[in-house]
Amino acid sequence: MRIQYLLIFFLVLTTTSAxxxxxxxxxxxxxxxxxxxxxxxxxxxxxxxxxxxxxxxAIGPDLTDDEWIYKPTxxxxxxxxxNGRSGTVMASFSNDLSKDEIWKIVxxxxxxxxxxxxxxxxxx
Ligand code: HEC
Numbered sequence: 001m002r003i004q005y006l007l008i009f010f011l012v013l014t015t016t017s018a019x020x021x022x023x024x025x026x027x028x029x030x031x032x033x034x035x036x037x038x039x040x041x042x043x044x045x046x047x048x049x050x051x052x053x054x055x056x057x058a059i060g061p062d063l064t065d066d067e068w069i070y071k072p073t074x075x076x077x078x079x080x081x082x083n084g085r086s087g088t089v090m091a092s093f094s095n096d097l098s099k100d101e102i103w104k105i106v107x108x109x110x111x112x113x114x115x116x117x118x119x120x121x122x123x124x
Contacts, residue, residue: 024075027100028107038101038108045096047105050089055112060090064112072113077106 028034042048042055050060061069070076081102084092093102 024073024078026074026078026103026106026110028103029074029110031107032111034104035108035111038104038106038111041097041101042105042108045093055109063109064116066113066117074103074106074110077109078102081105 028038042051043053047055047060050058051063052058055063057063057065061067068076070080080090081097082092082094082099084090097105
């Protein structure tokens with residue numbers, strides 16, 4: 001009997017610790033004031049110097065279009081900003097930005113992408 005309880009205990013322990021701590025979900029998804037704050041941070045920490053003031057691309061890639069090196073999930077964008085891309089000039093920003101600040105930048109980029117799509121599908 002005891003061993004079964006022990007097994008259940010471990011099962012609960014391992015499954016709950018395996019759950020993502022909501023880390024790859026943007027807590028600011030769809031929040032337009034967070035997107036505005038994200039833009040301010042994007043300019044403040046110097047992302048614009050490589051990606052352009054409107055994230056339209058320069059030395060670094062355009063971050064508003066549908067062309068991405070990796071599948072553009074919120075967590076991919078988050079991880080790229082947080083960890084950088086080794087072997088490229090895309091550095092890690094985890095010392096300069098808090099998690100919330102990174103998520104706001106993710107929302108800023110998402111928002112730009114949505115606006116751009118809207119513009120592209122609107123008939124002239
Ligand atoms: C020194 C130039 C530079 C700066 C500053 C910089 N980036 Fe980048 N960034 C790059 C380059 C180059 C790449 C392409 C990396 C690769 O080839 O994987 C990149 C890639 C990315 C990507 C992934 C694009 C894709 O298609 O997968 C994101 C998102 C991104 N940067 C966001 C940011 C944000 C946000 C900041 C500011 C916090 C920032 N970058 C600052 C140069 C820069």
